[in-house]
Amino acid sequence: MPPKIETDSPSSQLQTTLYESITRSLSSQRPLLTHLNADTTWLLSIPYPSPAPSARNRAFYHILIDPWLKGGQSDVAAFFSQQWHATPSSVQTIAEVEDVIRRIGDAVKGEKDGTSGVDMDDVDMGLAERGGDVIVVDAGGTGEKETEEGNTIDAVVVSHEFTDHMHKETLLEISKTVPVFATVKAAGIIRSWIHFDFVADIPRFSGDWRMSSNEMLPDWLGISRVAKPGKDLLYYHSAIMIAFPKGEEGKVEAVIYTPHGITPADLQPVADAEPRVQTLALLHGLQDISLPRAQLNKGAHNGLKAQRLLGAKYWIGTHDELKKGGGIVSWFLKRKHITLKDAIEKEKAEHGEKMKGSDLESMKDVRFEDLGNGESLLLE
Template sequence: MSNPRGAKHRAHFTLKRDLRPILTSLNGDNSWLLSFPRPEPERKTSGKAYFHIVHDPWLNGPEVQISSWLHEGETGHSPIDAIHLSFHYGDHLHVPTLLTFDPSIPVFTTTDGAPIIRKSNHFTSITAYADLDPTFTGDWSAIRRAPGLPSYITVFRIKGHHELNFFTALLWSPAPDTHEAVLYSPHGLHTSTPALQALLHHADPSFSTLALLHGLKESWTWSWQTTFGAKSGLELYRESRARYWVATHNDRLGYGGVVWWLVTDIFRSVEWALGQEKGGQEVRKDVKVEEVKNGECFVLE
């Protein structure tokens, strides 16, 4: 455990209050450890305080600093409880990294991602979940929970106008009438998407948004914008009423081959997005984007 991450954990645990979800950056870009507190009875029976989900791990490369502790604990078993893969492209579903994990860890992913993982013949439990129907009305309580996930965690995805533009929700229910969400949209999507509007404004049961994980950079392939960046993030932040905006998929990547000629990344700031929102008027400093560095954690208070 790196010193910054360890210090933040110790500060949180020594306050002697209810445990809160924790985000830990695994590669400084888009790979995360999402740690959700277990109910008290489960803590006693399992001996574990958190349910740990590894999200989109890409850990075989120069950006990795802390991957080794994910794979084996002191007893020789991985402390990871589940793996979540939000998208089937290689920077989200990285097979060489996945092969380093214990094959008994349950994996849940999209219908496009499941065949890729099954082809590797590594994991024993793979669950595919479909995108929500465009006619979704907001009642997420009826969504079938993925095997391998406890009753207090629900995950589902909303697809936008293109496969790159999607929105994933992970809802944590610490009590029957309390629901909190971590919302993830690495490339952004149109906020007018009907299923997204239904979730954000007509959710049943209602939930509060702990964190929005969304990047600031725009990505273009020739004249086609594939990643919407800061402006889209600000719109989603406003509509979701998120407590925190955490930057993800925002690193400076090196491209090679044909991609080097086709792809252009434009790095924006939240101040730029606020200026766009206000039509060039004076910028208000009322929005902060949390940058969680490689190996560090962020407690969602």
């Protein structure tokens, strides 16, 4: 049995209410979203539609998004741009990510056979300070590896070719048999490493989410890229859409992930999708980040407009970590710290009497969550 994680370490965020949270997710057939660092690495765990694949004893399909767990990242050259996480990631290796997933699997098996499925001596059962539906899961465990068919990570999604999204050292820790879905330039670079058996270009969303599934995905799951043709050469301001069925209701919902932000008008195809797609969660940062002649992260003002267009039930902050930086780019980088309240006040000023009431009235049907390093959220 490995030693317990110290409570003052970043990994201690991964030690609360796992079994209860998984039980709720199983009973409600709702996805879990886990923030694996303070920046923009996520684990999205989507319940299999009934019946689940019993041969693998799996209840969730686990998608790892933009993995960068430790070490520095540099684009072009270190003298030009280099960054490091200011806060250590809650999991430091892919093996620890797999441990998180195995713990979810333990809880699933416990629910099926009527036992806890989790060694409660290894789980801190104190409530997370955030309370509510925000949970934290344990990266530790008994050290006993579950034997199951396939890998614990079912798929990897890479949204950009920049190395804070496509971190080579982290990606090479992942089993070569895990399928990777990446934007075109990122996919080409990842193929050049000759590591993964399957690397696919993420197709552009065409209006029908079913067209974005392929032989390496379950037929109930689609992964596509939302971007306006010809508008952005690097597709810097674009989004990844992960679409899946909503329980047994016959409806489809999606998680829209846009770490740099996307022009709201470019999301119109999602709003007009046929069959209809309900946006369950929009992952869009609050911070406005720019260089003298380039907008990098669009920030909260843009995020509020995107949320309104999509009608997202959840708005979740991402890519807002204030990282340690070096190189020429760091001298010119400008960051505006914008709060949700700031964004709402600006929109109220722009629209005048069309927006009345308290500062947060306009967000009464939306849940904004700023998930910390290691926290998880049940997307109800």
